[in-house]
Amino acid sequence: MVEVRLDRNVLEPNARIAEGNRRLLADHGVFALNMIGSPGCGKTTLLETTLRRLTEAGVRTAVIEGDLETSRDADRIRSLRVPTVQINTRGGCHLDARQVAGALKDLPLDDIHLLFIENVGNLVCPTAYDLGETEKTIVLSVTEGHDKPVKYAGAFDTADFVIVSKLDLLPHTDFSLETARADLERIKPGIRIFPLSARTGDGMGQWLDWLRR
Amino acid sequence: MVEVRLDRNVLEPNARIAEGNRRLLADHGVFALNMIGSPGCGKTTLLETTLRRLTEAGVRTAVIEGDLETSRDADRIRSLRVPTVQINTRGGCHLDARQVAGALKDLPLDDIHLLFIENVGNLVCPTAYDLGETEKTIVLSVTEGHDKPVKYAGAFDTADFVIVSKLDLLPHTDFSLETARADLERIKPGIRIFPLSARTGDGMGQWLDWLRR
Numbered sequence: 108m109v110e111v112r113l114d115r116n117v118l119e120p121n122a123r124i125a126e127g128n129r130r131l132l133a134d135h136g137v138f139a140l141n142m143i144g145s146p147g148c149g150k151t152t153l154l155e156t157t158l159r160r161l162t163e164a165g166v167r168t169a170v171i172e173g174d175l176e177t178s179r180d181a182d183r184i185r186s187l188r189v190p191t192v193q194i195n196t197r198g199g200c201h202l203d204a205r206q207v208a209g210a211l212k213d214l215p216l217d218d219i220h221l222l223f224i225e226n227v228g229n230l231v232c233p234t235a236y237d238l239g240e241t242e243k244t245i246v247l248s249v250t251e252g253h254d255k256p257v258k259y260a261g262a263f264d265t266a267d268f269v270i271v272s273k274l275d276l277l278p279h280t281d282f283s284l285e286t287a288r289a290d291l292e293r294i295k296p297g298i299r300i301f302p303l304s305a306r307t308g309d310g311m312g313q314w315l316d317w318l319r320r
Numbered sequence: 321m322v323e324v325r326l327d328r329n330v331l332e333p334n335a336r337i338a339e340g341n342r343r344l345l346a347d348h349g350v351f352a353l354n355m356i357g358s359p360g361c362g363k364t365t366l367l368e369t370t371l372r373r374l375t376e377a378g379v380r381t382a383v384i385e386g387d388l389e390t391s392r393d394a395d396r397i398r399s400l401r402v403p404t405v406q407i408n409t410r411g412g413c414h415l416d417a418r419q420v421a422g423a424l425k426d427l428p429l430d431d432i433h434l435l436f437i438e439n440v441g442n443l444v445c446p447t448a449y450d451l452g453e454t455e456k457t458i459v460l461s462v463t464e465g466h467d468k469p470v471k472y473a474g475a476f477d478t479a480d481f482v483i484v485s486k487l488d489l490l491p492h493t494d495f496s497l498e499t500a501r502a503d504l505e506r507i508k509p510g511i512r513i514f515p516l517s518a519r520t521g522d523g524m525g526q527w528l529d530w531l532r533r
Contacts, residue, residue, distance in 0.1 A: 145358040145359045145441070146464055146468055146471070146472060147358060147461070147464025147468055148464075174471060175444065175472060175474060175475075176473060176474070177470060179470070179471060180471075198474055200442075200444040200445050228358070228443065228444075228471070229413075229443070229444050230358075230359045230441065230442070231388065231413040231440070231441075231442050232444070232445065248360070248463065250461065250463035251358075251359055251360025252360045254392060255359055257392070258359070258387060258388065258389070258390055258392060258393075258441070259359060259441075260389060260390075261388060261389070273463065276463065276489065279489055279492055280489075
């Protein structure tokens with residue numbers, strides 16, 4: 108398959124640049140989280156609530172926003188007075204390490220503890236690209252259905268932990284947290300799961316405690 | 321950018337094969353719909369309800385199911401006794417015309433009126449690949465948020481019409497049908513929109529009438 112060969116050529120320099128990003132972040136003592144999930148899974152809303160609560164607790168944060176186009180999400184984050192760099196991929200379906208390396212130059216790495224990288228809304232392609240992050244999470248909203256971990260096992264297998272979002276909508280869906288948990292455990296034994304609702308605050312305490320650790 | 325050059329090499333034969341698929345479908349008088357949307361936007365549930373209602377009305381259908389892995393969706397559809405071919409892309413983030421050409425060989429084209437092609441759950445990549453379909457639709461669930469047409473304008477611009485799904489969850493979300501409609505009208509003037517709920521049946525009549533036209 109021609110496509111596979113080409114992907115490898117593209118991925119190799121990406122891995123090298125990602126390692127450079129990882130070293131740079133470690134040198135500055137910054138924990139960087141690569142957030143991946145479908146369009147509309149609630150990444151930006153979760154980020155807004157998380158940043159607000161972390162700022163109140165004295166944790167200094169920054170954000171890299173990946174989008175195909177528009178700066179809507181970055182505008183939402185900037186209104187919280189958190190340093191934010193927008194990357195527009197102009198149709199590209201994922202962030203890559205080179206784009207993140209460029210964004211890191213514009214962020215005050217000495218002044219922050221936590222960097223959130225919101226990837227392009229896409230459950231498939233971003234999981235194949237190391238950005239040099241410390242950890243990678245997948246945000247799965249209950250409205251997407253509990254069959255998604257099995258259907259996208261290759262994606263979920265790359266995650267360090269999973270956030271199950273929009274928990275407030277659980278009563279209105281067929282989503283089974285038990286099934287999702289059992290399937291994720293089979294795909295990646297021991298994987299941590301944070302079920303939460305950024306809207307009601309349900310489950311946010313455990314998530315924020317973990318981030319502050 | 322190396323990536324762009326490679327994509328073009330891959331896309332050119334795709335367009336040729338897609339044209340072949342389009343001719344084959346037209347020769348058999350089959351209307352083929354390429355259904356694109358985020359993971360969990362409700363494509364399969366909408367298909368199940370649609371197929372059941374069309375079968376009752378004497379319309380003969382078939383389905384091509386695109387998934388990264390598993391045959392869960394195809395199994396759901398097959399239980400309705402509709403001819404179904406599963407394509408597993410093994411990690412590939414979209415269907416391509418060659419895969420569809422292979423699937424068409426296994427379908428009874430002389431016996432069907434309507435072919436539904438459920439693409440891989442992904443709002444970005446599938447929109448760049450012509451499969452030879454008659455029309456292309458994007459399924460957008462209200463839980464994804466009304467900002468998605470603007471954020472993924474390049475994707476929505478390729479759609480012949482848009483299905484706004486999970487209308488039953490509208491009261492539990494901030495989704496504004498008016499905003500989505502206005503933004504879609506700006507992106508693609510005159511574009512048709514079907515707001516519906518496969519669960520409650522709300523809006524299904526209009527959608528089925530259009531399919532039966």
